[in-house]
Amino acid sequence: MSTGQGTGTAGRGIEIRHLRAFLAVADEGSVTRGAARLGVTQPVVSRTLAALERQLGVRLVDRSTHHLVLTPEGVAFRDKATAAVGAFEEAIDPGRLRHRPLRLGHAWSAFGPYTTPLLRTWQQRHPGTPLELLRIDDRTAGLTRGEVDAALLRGPVDTPGLVTEVLFTETRVAAVAADGPLAARASLSLADLTADAVVLNTVSGATTLALWPPHAAPAATLAVANTDDWLTAIAAGQGNGVSGASTAQMHPHAGVVYVPLDDAPPLPVLLARRDGPGHPELPRLAALAREIVAGQRPGPPSRGNGPGRPGIPSADGE
Template identity: 80%
Template structure:
């Protein structure tokens, strides 16, 4: 429930820094250590900011802190305000707080290492943190990252995304199973047995198959590790993108080309708000690396 905003003491830079530390750490104790303050001091500062704004920024009802929808929206504004202040004091300094890039699996595919290396060379003052988060938007809608590399269509409200490239799909089958020796496969070949679906962060659903030829049995899991384990154990086959074969090898799984599956777009997504000031540079570098085909 929103609270009536107060008109007492104005918001100061310390309020914004405290909130940003809590938003980054999602833990009052760690935020306090980062700010070199006591835990009660950070809690009071955060509470004062919430009273002034008249909204709850942090949900404290669970064992783990989480930003509210208002908190996610305010984080971008607070970060932009702090950046403007810091840059005004030292215009030549690069932004020093980390740029957090989320992904659910396989990151930027074959372009992952070139992106990380090129960023480090060009922006050494702004660490690029690559974070795997098992969520359809890789933590973007929850405010856990500043941008995310996503696969497949994303219909979450408040996000903007651009397609960087398209990956082909491959089948993932049990290494000692009857399909492992095939040079290529069709979706119909997989539908003859159980299909393992990652329903939390994956892009494959039963809708990939025609209505008259969908798998009779599916096994659902919540992340890429469990998906691979289930296939290796012979519980079914799966469908993923080509980068999964390169970045997630498994001794119990064989990846085989799929002849009749459409490709999957790889997107760079961000919230439709000012956000981290280095986001334009990240997008430009990602486009550059894909355009030149750099994979090493």
């Protein structure tokens, strides 16, 4: 079977083997691992991928870095290739595509208090389609790079080409050093955090300086690249942080206490996907996520987390 793209002669020589080779490389993030998955040699996959790019007249894979990544054209083509291969496999073996893992990305805290119910219920209802939860330190959790089929994101997302749905909102909490003066407070305001630096995850976090009025901005900021570094900096007394309530449950830390914030707006938790053909089980994933949220509403957050302290149910790392 061949599939064409564009006009004129472009795409006339493309066959299913070209698409399968591209998808294997895209899924595995490596030509070597893609070849192993297909049971062929690396040179064969490299030649097949190069032939596909020549036929399309675009570069699909960026090979200039250590970590192989898809180009923007490659990300867009991945969905089309998945749909084409899926249609072919559905025709010769109905139901086969549904066995491909459904990759769900997140940058921190996944689905908060609903994470375990989502994974367990999915496994019970759809054992033929594994649901893979992947943490990827990126604002869209790898979605725009084609590394996942859908993503759980927090805060407003205005990335072009994505379709989002708000699943629930969670209250925000302050994250402060366990041995600092703010840790003993029953609650805090945003203004209470501005005397010290505010630690911001500028790669995947949802907290920015826009959370504070211009006239009441923090004295300083400290930029980090992931949740682990965010927690480490706060525990070391280098600054305070703001996050959603799920962080306390999903990311407990002996050196960090989570304290409710009185005046911070709630943080939306979104399910995002690319606008276009995608994994056939995405509608079922969205329906299950909505069902679990509707049936398992968590209670209000309790006191902060730290040595000897009860945790706050729910949130996300900034």
